[in-house]
Amino acid sequence: MAIISNAVTMADAGAFSASLGSMTLIKTLTASNSATLSFVHGSGGVVLDNTYPIYKFEFINIHPSGSGSEFQVGFRDGSTAYDATNTTTIWYAYNFENDAGTAFEYNTSEDNAQVAGFAKITGAAQIGTDNDESGSGEMFLFNPSSTTFVKHFISNVNYVSDDGDTHFVTNHVGGYCNVTAAIDAVQFKLDTNNIASGVIKLYGIKDS
């Protein structure tokens, strides 16, 4: 912005620039019975390169179209497939609404060991399908454009499961894409069924 009075420039463009904060919303995708939701660098206004050293995805009320669904993430490392090899850890804690059971444990049946495919970011039980049931959480992806290091990611998703009695689950996943190629796209989906509704937001955390 410039302020000019009687042809005299009193303030040049940029003189009033203010810090706009370090977390920038890049893209919001809203599910509507969607098989997948994909964030592809250079497509639909998505930025997923070295513009930011850290990216954050937020999941808001991911609601499956049918029962038995687990939420997953896949990473693209050069081809069109979301098949970047990854190794993950996955653990959870849960508590039943009827207080019938609790758990705090590693989930060996849901982790990945050098899998060229999707990684589960929920998994202790399936996300519920009652109208008020959903999953919400976040995932950080570190330095996806690095061509030196593996690509670390950390996620935490809370959800309501109606797998058996209704219960709350907090699910934690850590891992890395064991590739030195840049990750230029991330795709989310349910292992079965569609994402009936829900929002995923992609933020960039600024470098400077």
Added chain:
Amino acid sequence: MGVISNGTTLLDAGAIDSGVPTGAMTLIKTLTASGSSTLSFVHGASSVVLDGTYKQYLFKFINIHPASASKFEFNFTIDSGNNYNVTKTSTTFGVFHTEADNSASLAYKTAHDLAQGTGNQILSVHGDVGTANDMSFCGTLRLFDPANTTFVKHFMATSNFVDNGPTSMNPFVAGYGNTTSAINGVRFAMGSGAIASGQIKLYGIK
């Protein structure tokens, strides 16, 4: 600031700032390792702000790569970096899974917690950060209200790293600096050897 032209106030003081969303997360300082024995953020030094300006501070670790396999650690100072020896009590647990799929666990790590200890707090619980060219440590550390002179100083850290296994490690560290003095600096280092490369960014959360 006000902008006045021919006696007419065009903009009042604060008019521009009030209309521009400034965000809730502000990058304060980036430190880049290059064979560095330590990386330190001290209030008032090199433009670092670590006082009552923000109620929460967030450190981000981006591809911390050690010169030799070692643990990634931190400590606090209350005397502007003269001593890094704040008393701390913490919990440390972590999850790991080998690439070979022959071992996986979620476990508390008693050897890495502190009970009124003044030494460094280990962040890479359960293992050493690996040294292969593509191995590194990434994560976050939150420090709450470090300038408070009434309460202890809480911190929470989550990260992911690769050890030489190779194994994916996902540690969780939480605790508090058991001091009512203001914390005015944080220092990061490897347990032994230097930080060959990597960045640490300090943000203030409004």
